[in-house]
Amino acid sequence: MRSRLAIATSTLVVLIIIILAIIGGAVWYFMSLQGGAQYGGVIKIGVTVSLKGKFQHEGDLALKGMQVAVKWINDHGGVNVGGKKYNVTLVYYDDESSPDRVPELYSKLIEEDKVDILLAPYSSTLTKAAAPVAEQFKKVIVSHGGASDSIFQQGYKYAVQALTPATKYLKSIVTLLKEQNDPDIKIALIYENTAFSSTVAKGAKAAIQEAGLNLVYEFAYEKGTQDFASVIEEAKAAGANVLLGGGHFQDGVALTQQAWQLGWKLKAIGILVAPTLPDFYQKLGDAANGVMAPAQWEYGVKYSPDVAKNLGVEWYGPTNDEYIEMFRDMFGGEPDYHAAEATAAVLFAVKAIEKAGSLDSDAIRAAAGQLDILTFFGRLKIDPQTGLQIAHEMVVIQWQNGEKKIIYPEAAAQASPIYPATNWWQR
Amino acid sequence: MDIDEFFKRPTPLFILILLIVILIAKLLRLETTDYLITIMFFIGIAMALNIIMGFAGYVSFGHTVFLGISGYVFALLVYYNRDFANLMNMYSGIPIFFIALLAGGVSALVAFLVGIPVLKLKGAFFAIATIGLDFAALYIIKAFIPILNPEFFGAQIILPAYALAYKDNVFVAMYITFALIIIANYLIRRSRFGMGLLAISEDEDAAEALGVPTTKYKLISFALSAFFTGMLGAVFGLNSGGVDENLFNLAHTIDMIVMIVIGGIGTVMGPLVGSIIYFILYDTLLVTYPEFNLVILGFIVAVIVLFAPRGVVGILRGKQFMGKKLRDIIE
Structure with missing residues (x-):
């Protein structure tokens, strides 16, 4: 009796598995058929996004950003490639924020879905798994969420970057400081000892040196640090009058406070990071002003x-207002920089195809190296050799009387910088 | 063993067919190279853990630590030694296999040394100790790697493009590693050593009393299991363009355990079938229903565990087929 029941249940289990497999296979086939049945004039952009796991928040916004870009391009007549009009479509899979299946999914995008160009997944961890596949099949891959520079120093020929790399994060602020022509600037660099913040600090040091400014104190604190009293006293003793650094939200707030x-x-x-969030002012009040x-x-x-006209470069894509409106219409929320950089990566990829006038990867890569455009996200231009982004500048925000204002670069600014920060300096 | 007897047993036949199918899929390009590398990795890690968990009954919950250790050893060897990297592009990738052997050896050594105290623990305590090992190794690497070379992005090592110039070479290395692991599994299961391990999993004290050198056997099986896991971590790390903290992610161990359990614990065929079902199911669901894949998968796994606690193959072993007890022929 018992064994009969066991047979019945095991048969049932096997049946369920078979049925599910058939359904899954059928849906899969149907979907690929739909993809394949589209007319010749479609450019396929392939990507994996993090819909689950630790990058879920960023992945979700990035996907929305890409979808806005695709819609904008198609609404505005598609892409002109060698005299023919093409529409753009996005083919994506979920990478679950893990690099484990990234090579497999990118191979699938290239070999089975026959995409024309790739966008990189979010974060450098996942990008490093995708870049070798792109290289293998000679497909251009545009990075939108990997601020680490290291992937571009490994000799990957087809990888290009659409956002400012981590080493340039503080460069804008350093440039801004230099523009003040203040002979008495003594910088203290106090940053979190994590991969990202250390890379930023390394770039900041180079920028400070290049600008001829004075770095008098440097300290890397461990993740989770909340007490900075002794570090601050040391920096004060060293005579520092400018503070650069931070890492994440909590420590950024604590350090400032x-x-x-x-x-x-x-x-x-x-x-x-921390001051870009509205909570920063709510936690710190007047102390936030000037930061x-x-x-x-x-x-x-x-x-x-x-x-763009003033700069003498071509404008491409939606304007800022248009972009924000489209995003709200399509998804009902507000875009943040994760969405914006993904949108920019699609715009950059499509513009490179248009400039190349063909879907051949080598032509696209060569054209990408020549491209210089201004978008709502900023100016985009890569180093033709390494693929590193060289034109996009970080915007700098400053809290002024309880309001977050963009103060740099001039082309994007809403207000002029307050220097020195009066409430900190004259008290 | 004569050849007729060999083919009367379904397990070696199944292993042979599996190896041939993968080779054909590669040669005829039925599946992408990366798909095959990934499926071999996942079946491989289940089979590697099977040696300690399936046979000896010790659930090594932090087993993913050996993916990490060997992955890092391999990546560092390749990063700092250009000769290795150049070699990897020659001889169809067979050198990758030998470097992976070296990296796996480091994991085996770690497992052996750690195993001496840790294998005295049983059940949940052993599992927790291995989780501890995983976190300890992860934190050591997180602290050590940035000091070793500030050029690395945190604990992440990105390999140069030339190290991974030919994915076909990675396929060859993975294929040899994979074949080695499943054949070793079968040979161990059939050996006196394997019988000893099964005895340990049934009743360790009784096994000891009957003359099974339990301490020695447990240590060897733990080290072997770590060795194979490490080799896979090394080759898979290379295929991912480098290594990072993800290799230490306990999700890998959960995958391994689920694959073994849904297939059938204590056999070779079980984890083999279980991991193939699990991988293909996981992959198909991930691609077709990215929103619900984990829900559907969780439901299926729950059903299997509820109604077939001994796994898909475990159930078959209780049956008779054409007058033969399947228990006697399925290993």
């Missing part, structure tokens, strides 16, 4: 076709 409480007279404060932060993109940047 304690610098304020300990009466550190600072002419300028540049903190990573600056770099951002890949900010709501309200003033890049526009007119600016």
